[in-house]
Amino acid sequence: MASSFTKWxxxxxxxxxxxxxxxxxxxxxxxxxxxxxxxxxHPAATxxxxxxxxxxxxxxxHGDLLVVDRSLEPGNRDLVIVSAGGEVAVKRLVSTGGRxxxxxxxxxYPAIGPGGExxxxxxxxxxxxxxxxx
Amino acid sequence: MIALVDCNNFYVSCERVFxxxxxxxxxxxxxxxxGCVIARSNEAKALGIPMGTPFFKVRDxxxxxxxxxxxxxxxxxxxxxxxxxxxxxxxxxxxxxYSIDEAFVRLxxxxxxxxxxxxVLRDTGIPTSIGVGPTKTLAKAANRFAKKxxxxxxxxxxxxxxxxxLLADLPVADVWGIGRRWAAKLCAAGLPTAxxxxxxDDQWVRRHLNVTGLRTVHExxxxxxxxxxxxxxxxxxxxxxxxxxxxxxxxxxxxxAVAHYAAQAAAKLRREGLAAAILRVFVTTKYYGEExxxxxxxxxxxxxxxxxxxxxxxxxKLGLERAYRPGYAYRKAGVQLMGLSPAxxxxxxxxxxxxxxxxxxxxxxxxxxxxxxxxxxxxxxxEGTGRSWAMRQARRSPRYTTRWDELALVxxx
Numbered sequence: 001m002a003s004s005f006t007k008w009x010x011x012x013x014x015x016x017x018x019x020x021x022x023x024x025x026x027x028x029x030x031x032x033x034x035x036x037x038x039x040x041x042h043p044a045a046t047x048x049x050x051x052x053x054x055x056x057x058x059x060x061x062h063g064d065l066l067v068v069d070r071s072l073e074p075g076n077r078d079l080v081i082v083s084a085g086g087e088v089a090v091k092r093l094v095s096t097g098g099r100x101x102x103x104x105x106x107x108x109y110p111a112i113g114p115g116g117e118x119x120x121x122x123x124x125x126x127x128x129x130x131x132x133x134x
Numbered sequence: 135m136i137a138l139v140d141c142n143n144f145y146v147s148c149e150r151v152f153x154x155x156x157x158x159x160x161x162x163x164x165x166x167x168x169g170c171v172i173a174r175s176n177e178a179k180a181l182g183i184p185m186g187t188p189f190f191k192v193r194d195x196x197x198x199x200x201x202x203x204x205x206x207x208x209x210x211x212x213x214x215x216x217x218x219x220x221x222x223x224x225x226x227x228x229x230x231x232y233s234i235d236e237a238f239v240r241l242x243x244x245x246x247x248x249x250x251x252x253x254v255l256r257d258t259g260i261p262t263s264i265g266v267g268p269t270k271t272l273a274k275a276a277n278r279f280a281k282k283x284x285x286x287x288x289x290x291x292x293x294x295x296x297x298x299x300l301l302a303d304l305p306v307a308d309v310w311g312i313g314r315r316w317a318a319k320l321c322a323a324g325l326p327t328a329x330x331x332x333x334x335d336d337q338w339v340r341r342h343l344n345v346t347g348l349r350t351v352h353e354x355x356x357x358x359x360x361x362x363x364x365x366x367x368x369x370x371x372x373x374x375x376x377x378x379x380x381x382x383x384x385x386x387x388x389x390x391a392v393a394h395y396a397a398q399a400a401a402k403l404r405r406e407g408l409a410a411a412i413l414r415v416f417v418t419t420k421y422y423g424e425e426x427x428x429x430x431x432x433x434x435x436x437x438x439x440x441x442x443x444x445x446x447x448x449x450x451k452l453g454l455e456r457a458y459r460p461g462y463a464y465r466k467a468g469v470q471l472m473g474l475s476p477a478x479x480x481x482x483x484x485x486x487x488x489x490x491x492x493x494x495x496x497x498x499x500x501x502x503x504x505x506x507x508x509x510x511x512x513x514x515x516x517e518g519t520g521r522s523w524a525m526r527q528a529r530r531s532p533r534y535t536t537r538w539d540e541l542a543l544v545x546x547x
Contacts, residue, residue, distance in 0.1 A: 044220035045257035047535065053546035060546060071257045081544055083154035089545040109547070120154070122259070 039127050045071035047123065049081065049088070055104040056090055064130050066090065068123035079125035084112060088122060135241040135266055135292070136358075138273040139222060139250070141215075142261045142281070144235035145173035148214045149204055151259035152534045152542045160201040164189055166411070166439060166475045168205050168528065205530040208473045209435040212412040213535040215472075216433040217258045223429040225253055230362055231416065231431070233371040234472040238270055240362065247288045267291040270360045271353035274310040275301070275328060301329035301354065311350045311360075316343055328354060372410070374399040375468020381419075382464050388417060389454055395469040396450035400443035403471060409439035411473030413446060415453035420465045430457035435536065441477050 040046045051064040059079070060066070066081075074080050076095045081088060082102060091102035091112065102112040102119070112119055141147060145163040150156045160177035164170065171187050181199055183192050189203075196203060215234045223229045228240040241247060247264045254262050264287060265277030272291050279300060280289035291297060307317035309328050319342060325331050331339075332354035339348045349359040374395035382388055392415055403410060413436060418429040432453040440446065450469050458464075532540035 042257070044217040044224070047542070049542045049544045051546050052543040055546040062546070065541070066544065070259065071253075086155040087545050088152070088154060088542060089547075104546070 039067050039129075041126070042069055042071045045069055045123075046126075049090075051090060051128075055106050055109040056092070057106045059092075059105045060090065060128055061130065064128045066125050067127040067129070069126045070123040072124040072126070074121060074124050081122040081125060082112075082119050083122050084119045090125065135244045135268065136270055136273045136362075137239050137241050137244075137247050137250070137264050137266045138232075138270070138277045139218075139237050139239060139254070140263050140265075140277050140281070141218060141235035142263055142287075143173055143175055144215070144260070145204075145206065145211055146175045146178075147260050148207070148211050149531055150175075151214070153531065156202055160199055161204070162192075162196070162201055163204045163206055164529070165206060172206065203529050205527040206411075206473070207530050207533060208411040209533040209536045210531065211473070212414070212433040212435045214258060214260060215412075216414070216431050218254055218260055218262075219431055220429075221254050221257045222250070223431075225250055227427070228362060229429060231414070231470065234412065238273065238362065241266065244290045244292060247290065248286065251287050262287065264288045265291070266293075268356045269353040269358045270362075271310045271350055272356065275304055275308075275354075278304065278308065298329055301332055302327050304328035306331050309350065309354070311346070316347065319343075370472070370474060372399050372402050372408075372471040372474070373468060374402070375416070375466060375470075377466045378464070383460065383462065385454070385458050385460070388458065388464060388467050389451055392417075392450050392454045392467050392469060393447045395467070396447040397443050399469050399471050400441055400446045403441040403474070403477070407477055408474045409441045409477035410446070410471035411436055411439040411475065412471070413449050413453060414470040414472065415450050415457050415467070416470070417454070417457050417464045417467040419462050426462055428459065428462045430459055432457035439473065439475055439477070446471070 036043075047068045047070065049066050049068055051060050051062060051066060054062055056079070066079075068081050074093050076093065078093050079090060080093045080102070081090055083089075084102075092105055094101045094103050104111065146156070146161045149161060149163070156175075158177070159175075160181055160183075161175040162171045162178050162183060163173035165172045168189060171183060171185065171189060171192065174183055174185065178201055181195060181201065183195060183201070189196075192201075195201070211234065218235075219229065219231050219237055222237050222239050226239040226241060226246075230238040232238055239250070241250075244266045247266050251262050251264050254260060263277055263280040265273050265275065265280045266289065267273040267276045268291075276289045276291040279291075280287055283289065291300065304327060305317075306312055306320045306326055306328060307314065309331060312320070312331070320326070320331060323338075323342070325334055331351060334351060336348060336351070339351050343350075352359045376391070376395070378391070396413075399410075412433060414431060414433040416429060416431045419427050434449050434453050436445070436449060446469075454467075532542070534540060534542045
């Protein structure tokens with residue numbers, strides 16, 4: 001659940017730290033920034049997954065963390081998660097003239113055409129998170 | 135209109151969301167200790183693997199047919215359950231979470247059910263069956279037909295069809311609220327189906343099944359008698375909840391209530407010799423038109439199945455901190471314990487013998503250690519069915535949604 005993920009709370013310019021429990025009025029105060037607000041629009045439908053492989057380079061790299069929203073309708077050029085051939089995979093959805101293809105961003109990797117194998121939509125990638133210094 | 139939303143083969147469906155290779159093949163999930171079969175895919179049901187059967191009895195069948203076997207992954211099931219319930223809460227005005235995989239919801243119109251089912255499937259990946267009817271009891275009955283007959287996963291008892299025939303097809307033992315003892319009594323009295331029960335004489339019912347039974351009979355007739363917030367106790371879930379006398383906005387009083395419910399739920403567990411693996415806290419406003427409406431849920435997977443009240447209270451408080459958001463007039467809160475399994479006998483004895491003061495000191499020390507070195511570093515031997523069951527989880531899938539180091543991998547190749 002998105003709300004159970006580690007929260008990265010960055011103090012912005014609150015000068016006071018309140019002890020005790022917030023009153024409803026606190027909603028109108030500036031609060032610490034929470035990356036969940038930025039990354040997760042639909043908590044119940046949002047999943048985190050990790051990229052394995054290099055077919056989406058340079059957009060995505062091996063080990064990138066993806067934020068996937070299952071509640072969104074996939075659109076042209078979206079990065080999508082699909083289940084295909086017993087695997088969960090990340091591809092780019094490309095629609096041209098009513099024809100939908102799932103392609104890789106890096107040359108030399110196979111595309112999946114319509115009716116090729118058993119492909120089911122899983123979710124739309126909304127963000128990628130890359131770690132530079134763990 | 136009331137709908138009962140029931141997740142299909144819930145534990146198996148959770149596994150399938152993250153591992154598409156499991157689709158279309160027989161899958162079973164085992165209880166704690168990998169002892170018994172507690173969930174089956176339709177393919178596994180078709181092979182004749184019975185619910186609740188000890189695993190060793192079907193080992194040959196499993197080998198012969200390549201059945202995929204999993205230890206229960208309560209972290210995953212609890213989280214997926216919460217997602218399903220939150221989705222229902224967003225899509226409908228009123229949700230009553232009934233068990234880990236079932237919820238009653240109120241619909242404005244019965245044709246909303248199909249859309250609701252699509253939305254849960256899209257947002258969470260979990261397929262559901264939805265039964266719709268004018269009362270909870272009929273919605274529950276309709277759900278059975280949704281599973282058995284409807285190809286679209288939705289069955290609306292009020293939409294045409296002959297209700298008489300349907301109820302005649304429903305054994306009285308399968309009517310919601312009719313336990314085994316009552317069912318035997320009814321069969322002996324020549325009332326073997328839901329239709330018989332519906333048409334039974336009120337006086338007879340009141341005499342033999344008391345007022346609760348009469349309520350069920352009226353519900354079968356389409357007269358709502360079981361209010362939305364009330365629920366008969368079900369063995370796979372222990373729920374303690376109550377509506378507040380007055381709407382409450384502040385966390386403090388709600389926390390006291392929730393701690394109390396958790397302690398009550400723990401006592402219930404111990405009375406039945408059970409331990410819980412999943413704890414859920416909920417707070418909800420009521421749906422009154424314009425008033426801001428919100429249901430907050432938080433589900434925790436416990437490090438070990440437990441019935442230990444101080445632990446359950448502590449986890450309930452923790453859960454409430456996450457479920458609560460200020461600015462709403464809450465009218466109800468509750469604690470649900472799920473993933474129930476028989477507790478070790480040692481566990482019960484230790485509760486009785488323990489000195490509360492020493493135990494409190496011990497708990498505080500444990501808390502410090504666990505805060506510093508991570509949850510579950512230290513745990514009571516009293517919780518200690520754990521030692522054995524923790525090891526016998528050989529077939530557990532990754533905790534895809536609750537552990538950073540166990541996230542699902544998506545292939546880029």
